[in-house]
Amino acid sequence: MPAAPRQRRAARHAQSTDDTAASSPRKEPITVGRITDAALEVVGAEGYDALTIRRVAAVLGTGPSSLYAHIVNKDDLDDLLVGRLSAEIVLPEPDTAEWRGQLFDVFTQIRDQYLKYPGISRAAMAMVPTNLEALRVREGLFAILLAGGIEPRTAAWALDAISLYVSAYALEQSMVQRRKHPDQEWVVSRDELLHRFTALPADTFPQTRRYAAELTSGTGPDRFAFTLELILNNLCPSA
Structure with missing residues (x-):
């Protein structure tokens, strides 16, 4: 051998x-x-x-x-990275009355860990975690969903969907940061984007012109909270 x-x-x-x-x-x-x-x-x-x-x-x-x-390889290294970040996540004891708030808090912690290291959320995408710390976090999140009365399959799929959103959000933020160059300020500047929208032809883009302020409103964290709450508030306990 x-x-x-x-x-x-x-x-x-x-x-x-x-x-x-x-x-x-x-x-x-x-x-x-x-x-x-x-x-x-x-x-x-x-x-x-x-x-x-x-x-x-x-x-x-x-x-x-x-x-x-x-x-073993780069994928193995990714698993170690996700595990290291997962070790920093604090999980609450599942509460049937506060489960949505608990999920919001834990997923926000995960987002913040990803944002410390530009682009690292890619390591968590398109992979099944095997690191014990990553599995600990997944177990904790699943337990919170079940404590909220969510049917097991719905809870499992919701966990995947929210995890994907959190990873994608963090990845987008890292991409935005890389684009912050003097000659590309319009990519991340709300004022410039608002100006461009309101300058569009009214006959072709009536709604974009009319609601330019709404389309460009809110910070990244504002929109993160909105989306997370939108998903969580539409998860209904089984009868």
Whole structure:
């Protein structure tokens, strides 16, 4: 049976002499925790698009092969990142009277964790979490929905839908931040957008011109709260 990655790695270094080991400073061992820390450092400084196994290895001062002794691939790294952020989420004891408010609070916590690291919510999209911390949060959210009297399948689907919205919202916010350049201010400026809408031909865009203020109103957090409440308020306990 082929040797495991860690065993092969150990064998490669078995020929080091005692003199070499004594004269060289001992490097801090590579661990899953250090890999996750380095990955978050990359995303925090450069955005999620810059995250690669090679880039994380460079932060740790090692080669990619050293990381593969601990992680399988980039998807595995994504799972670790989602798990690390999930560990920061505080879950309440499900309350049958306050379940909507509890869900709003927990999903807002998740949003805020995503917003700390530009684009990291992509790691949570199109994947089934296996990290125990991510599963803890999912279990807690599901329990709150069930405590609210939501039928199990409806609760499961609602959990997926809201999670997708929260991830997409955070991703959009990171994209907006990347577009904030002097020559592209109109992309994120409400005043400029309002001006453009009201300047449209009235015969072609009557509603856009008339309701330009409403179409451009509200901050990102305002619209996040509106959408989340819209979904939650339309979840009805089963009879």
